Amino acid sequence: MTTHTTPLRLENLSVTLPQAAGGRVVLSDLSLELRAGEVLGIVGESGSGKTTLGLACLGLLPQGFSVAGDVYIHGTTLRSVAPGQRYRLRGRVLGYVPQEPMKALNPGMSIAAHVAEGLPATLTRAERAERAARWLAAVGLADGLSVQKLYPHALSGGQRQRVLLAAALAAEPDVLIADEFTTALDPATRELVVSLIREQVQVRGMSVVMISHDLELVARATDRLLVLRHGVCVEHGETKAVIAQPSSPYLQSLLALSLHFTPRAPLSLFPRAMTEEALND
């Protein structure tokens, strides 16, 4: 979609659980704007409302959840799009990498079919296969063409997570909502997929909502940070500034827990006594 409007805007968004599930407010009066080419990190403890926020942006909250306020996609409120039509936004406009790769893939669909789902209908069969293979390779599934023939059961959790990311990125979305998309990945693969996302941000101006428990990752991969607690925004601002000077006691304690153990410099594998320098002393 070629447009100069704001890709994603939330205006006083609140979400309440169905009465049968307790009728509790799980997201409270949230407003934000995500510009083209911007990466927004969402952090907060388990149950703070991160996934609910992602699903609300996609218009995919389960039936019975009530929503107050508005989600605007390129200036159009989701309210004006019938629930049955919202899937049309998936792919080229909104990309989604859900939190649970095991549940998100259809066991009866090949990997090729998953990646092809969000691609433009105008592409030929060969073009689809080529694009799918390219993106599967880009996320580190080296032999993209062979992977396409497989079914989800044949893949590990980390491979499934990468299939979901490849499927979302292959459609070249304006906004990518990635919910805990690195949990099953080893550190090298995590770096690979994060730099792939950053590349799409720079090259195409893709906007990203990055939901994660990994504060260290969010601190270096996002431009802006929003911290949720019990569904309420307790901190929101430029990532570097927020991390350097957190104003809420909650973020201060999260940072103390998450960053305290991160080594500031690579650790030497050997004690000084065993190094060449020490031997030559």
Ligand SMILES: Nc1ncnc2c1ncn2[C@@H]1O[C@H](COP(=O)(O)OP(=O)(O)OP(=O)(O)O)[C@@H](O)[C@H]1O
């Ligand atoms: N389908 C549902 N039925 C009942 N309660 C729900 C449902 N989905 C979410 N909730 C509740 O809404 C609150 C927010 O849940 P949400 O999944 O958004 O949290 P989260 O921050 O993403 O957590 P996590 O980090 O564990 O994924 C939680 O208290 C959760 O129990």
